[in-house]
Each structure stands twice: as structure tokens, then as C-alpha cells.
Amino acid sequence: MTRPLVAADALVAAVGAWRTEPVRDPKVEALALAVSANLPVLLWGEPGIGKSATMAQLADRLGTTMETVIASVHEPSDFAGLPIVGADPASTGVPMAPPDWAVRLAEAGEGLIFFDELSSAPPAVQAALLRVVLERHVGSLRLPDAVRVVAAANPPASAADGWHLSPPLANRFVHLHWTHDPATVARGLSGTWPAVDVPVVDPARTGTAVAKARGAVAGFLAARPGLAHHLPPDAEGRGGAWPSPRTWEMVLRLLAVHHAAGTRTDALALAVIGAVGDGTGLEFVTYLEELDLPDPERVLANPEAFTLPQRGDRQLACLTAVVSAIQGRTTRERWEAGWVVLAQAVKAGVPDVAARAAMDLATLREPNWTVPPTVDAFVDVLRLSGRLP
Structure with missing residues (x-):
């Protein structure tokens, strides 16, 4: 005799069967971009709108495991580790034992850890x-670098406690x-949900991507130094995205992955705003749209033909990108080409901008490399900085 629930379970399984289709969703693309950049992500949204389901699909697309931890039902010791007293704690200390989910991720070597209901966790757990x-430290265990962290939270007004x-x-x-x-x-309940696409980084574009990202962030913060760090005055603002050196480093990573993987600009904009906040993020995104940096590798390939941009922030961004590209792959030929580029900047009448890049370029010199004549324009500033004897 068939048990009553067997047919019911088969029906439930049929209802839960679904397929995916390639439909664009900028917020999902922003999530995938941030996860690819190995940045912790926090999804803010009302209960029951698909945050957990999206995470499950993302883990499937990455081909990796996912551990879900309900942060609000745990104690601080569940994350800081439980003290385990050994035979001789005076000499060996007291190790902090990690929970089982952390051990499984460490053994797998990669994976997603999904902290749900983060805003319901009390301050001690946070x-x-x-x-x-x-x-990535859980007690005495350090999780592998390939473990990504994503959390979800309900707005305080709709979260339980x-x-x-x-x-x-x-x-x-x-x-x-x-x-x-x-x-x-x-459409999803009819059987078809949007697919989650994961950015694929092109290794051949890594050097240029990093150089352009460094140039853009450095140029923006040189023009807007007040946005390097700004702690909002209200509790709600401080509990969200705001600019700090840490979050600008996040933007640097996001921008580098964007350039190397060719992700869409609206997904990048959402991720950048999610890192440094609405006002600052929108200003930086607008700056990127108007920046239009030349490829630093093309500049180094023909430095004599380089023409410096007219705007001061673009000038610094461009020169910073060139020096960063040389730093990524330093050879004598590329180093000397960099000095030609800086000499072009001096000819354009902006020796102060070029001098900042010159100090960084000087540190890349090998002892047996002859100092090129173009360095003469920067001798005084390099001596003051200690780069030249």
C-alpha cells in the first residue's frame, strides 16, 4: 500500500521544478560582480522576496557549496570560537574551536557562507x-581565501527585534x-526564473584592468579629498554604505574586475554605490563616465605620441594608470617609456602632477638601470623625497 504522503511529495516536487533563462537583472549582476571580486555583500530587502533563492542559484552557477547560518539565533562564541582546554594550557594556550559549518568550508577549500537575518543579530553577535x-577568521580557524561571504538583512522596521x-x-x-x-x-512561478550569470575574468586584461582602476580611484580622490572618509551623522546612515579607505579599496577591486571581465556599467554602478554610499557613489560613477582613460599599455607602446588630457583629475588618473601598469610588469624598456610619458606631461605645463607619478616610478628602478635624461625635470622633488641620493 502506498503511503499517503508519497504522491503528495511527488506533486510538491513537480511544483518546485523550474528552469532558467538569460534575462538581465542589474542587482543580480552587481551581486555576482562583488562576489567575483571577493568582497562581502549585504542584501537588504523585505522578507520573502528571493534573497536566499538567488544565493542558492549563484552557488550552483559557481559550482561550489553554500553554508547558510542564521546569524540572529547564534551566540558570539559561535563566531569567535568556543574555548577548548587542552592538557597544558599554560604552554599551549586555549584554542578557540570553530563551528561545524566553518570546518566544512575549510575542508572544501572554497564556497559561499550566507549569513541570514543579520540585522536581527544583537550587537554582541555583530x-x-x-x-x-x-x-575570514572563525575562532582559531582561518577560512580559505576562496570562501565568499554574503549576508542578508531585513530593514530594522520589518526585522524581528x-x-x-x-x-x-x-x-x-x-x-x-x-x-x-x-x-x-x-514568470518564475510559471516555471521560468532569470539565470544568474557570473563574470569571467580575462587574464590577458588583468594588468590593464588594475592600472585603469588605480588611476580612476586615485584621480577622483585627488580631486575630491573630502570623500576619502565620511562617517554619516545618523545611526541609519552609519549602518549602511559610506566612504572610507576600506570601502574605496572595495571600489578599486570592483572596478578592476569590471574592466577585466567586461561587466555592464549599470551593475558596476549599483556595486560602487553599495560600497561608498548613494551621493559619493553617484558622483564617482559620473566621473567614470566622463573620464575615458587611454589604455596605459598603448601609451607605453608609443610614449612619444602621448597627449596629456586637459582636465587636472584626468591628468593624474592617466599618469597613475601608466605607472601602475609598469609596476604590474616592470622591465627596463617599460620603465624608460614611463619617463618619456612623464616628460610629455612636463612639456604640457603640469610638472606638479607629473612629479607625483615620478616619485612612484623612481621606486621601480633596478640598481643597474641608467637614469634617463628625462629624469632631470624631477631631480629636485625626487631628492627631497629620498628617491635619489
């Missing part, structure tokens, strides 16, 4: 999560606001 999120995130924890995440599209939900 404090214990700091090292887990940024440094919700709390604002502490500023140190909030500043460790790329914040993405998760919403639902009724048309997407309707």
Missing part, C-alpha cells in the same frame, strides 16, 4: 562577526538593496 566577514548595524560591521560590506519585480515573480 561584533563577533567582524573578523569573520573581513578576515531588528537592530541597526554597527558602523564597523556595515563598513565591511557592499550593500545592495533587494527588490522584487512582479512580472519576474509571475
Whole structure:
């Protein structure tokens, strides 16, 4: 005799069967971009709108395992580690034992750790999560670098016993606001959900991507130094995205992956805003649209033909990108080409901008390399900085 629930379970399985189709969703692309850049991501959204389901599909597309941890039901010791007293603690100390999910990720060597209901976790638990999120330390165990961290949170108004995130924890995440599209939900429940695409980095573009990213971030912050760090005055703002040296490093990573993988600009914009906040992020995205940096590798291939941009922030961004490209692959020929580029900047009447790049370029010189004549324009500033005897 067939048990009553067997047929019911088969029906439930049929209802849960679905397929995917390639439909663009910028917020999902921003999530995949941040995960590819190995940055902690925090998905903000109301309950029941598909955050967990998207994470499951992302793990499937990455071909990796996912561990889900409900942060709100754990104690601080679950993340800081439980003390285990050994035979001789006076000489060996007391190790902090990690939980089982951390051990499984360490043994796998990679994976996604998904902290759900983060905003419902009390401040003591949030404090214990700091090292887990940024440094991947769980007790005495360090998780592999390939382990990605994603969290989800409901706004405090809709979270059970919700709390604002502490500023140190909030500043460790790329914040993405998760919403639902009724048309997407309707099509999904009919059996077809949007697919999650993962960026694929082209190794051949890595050097140029890093150089262009460094140039863009350096140029922007040189023009807008007040945006390097700004802690919002209100608790709600401090619990979200805001600019700091840490989050600008996040932007640097996002921009490098964007250039190397060819992701879309609207996904990049969402991720950048999620790192440094709405106002600062929008200003930086607008700056990127107007920047139009030349390829530093093409500049180095023909430095005599280089023409410096007219705008001061673009000038610094361009020269920073060139020096960064040389730093990524330093040879005598490329180093000398860099000095030709800086000489062109001096001829254009901006020796002060060129001098900043010259100090960095000088540090890349090998002892047996002859100093080119173009260095003469920077001798005084290099001597003052200690780069030349």
C-alpha cells in the first residue's frame, strides 16, 4: 500500500521544478560582480522576496557549496570560537574551536557562507562577526581565501527585534538593496526564473584592468579629498554604505574586475554605490563616465605620441594608470617609456602632477638601470623625497 504522503511529495516536487533563462537583472549582476571580486555583500530587502533563492542559484552557477547560518539565533562564541582546554594550557594556550559549518568550508577549500537575518543579530553577535566577514577568521580557524561571504538583512522596521548595524560591521560590506519585480515573480512561478550569470575574468586584461582602476580611484580622490572618509551623522546612515579607505579599496577591486571581465556599467554602478554610499557613489560613477582613460599599455607602446588630457583629475588618473601598469610588469624598456610619458606631461605645463607619478616610478628602478635624461625635470622633488641620493 502506498503511503499517503508519497504522491503528495511527488506533486510538491513537480511544483518546485523550474528552469532558467538569460534575462538581465542589474542587482543580480552587481551581486555576482562583488562576489567575483571577493568582497562581502549585504542584501537588504523585505522578507520573502528571493534573497536566499538567488544565493542558492549563484552557488550552483559557481559550482561550489553554500553554508547558510542564521546569524540572529547564534551566540558570539559561535563566531569567535568556543574555548577548548587542552592538557597544558599554560604552554599551549586555549584554542578557540570553530563551528561545524566553518570546518566544512575549510575542508572544501572554497564556497559561499550566507549569513541570514543579520540585522536581527544583537550587537554582541555583530561584533563577533567582524573578523569573520573581513578576515575570514572563525575562532582559531582561518577560512580559505576562496570562501565568499554574503549576508542578508531585513530593514530594522520589518526585522524581528531588528537592530541597526554597527558602523564597523556595515563598513565591511557592499550593500545592495533587494527588490522584487512582479512580472519576474509571475514568470518564475510559471516555471521560468532569470539565470544568474557570473563574470569571467580575462587574464590577458588583468594588468590593464588594475592600472585603469588605480588611476580612476586615485584621480577622483585627488580631486575630491573630502570623500576619502565620511562617517554619516545618523545611526541609519552609519549602518549602511559610506566612504572610507576600506570601502574605496572595495571600489578599486570592483572596478578592476569590471574592466577585466567586461561587466555592464549599470551593475558596476549599483556595486560602487553599495560600497561608498548613494551621493559619493553617484558622483564617482559620473566621473567614470566622463573620464575615458587611454589604455596605459598603448601609451607605453608609443610614449612619444602621448597627449596629456586637459582636465587636472584626468591628468593624474592617466599618469597613475601608466605607472601602475609598469609596476604590474616592470622591465627596463617599460620603465624608460614611463619617463618619456612623464616628460610629455612636463612639456604640457603640469610638472606638479607629473612629479607625483615620478616619485612612484623612481621606486621601480633596478640598481643597474641608467637614469634617463628625462629624469632631470624631477631631480629636485625626487631628492627631497629620498628617491635619489
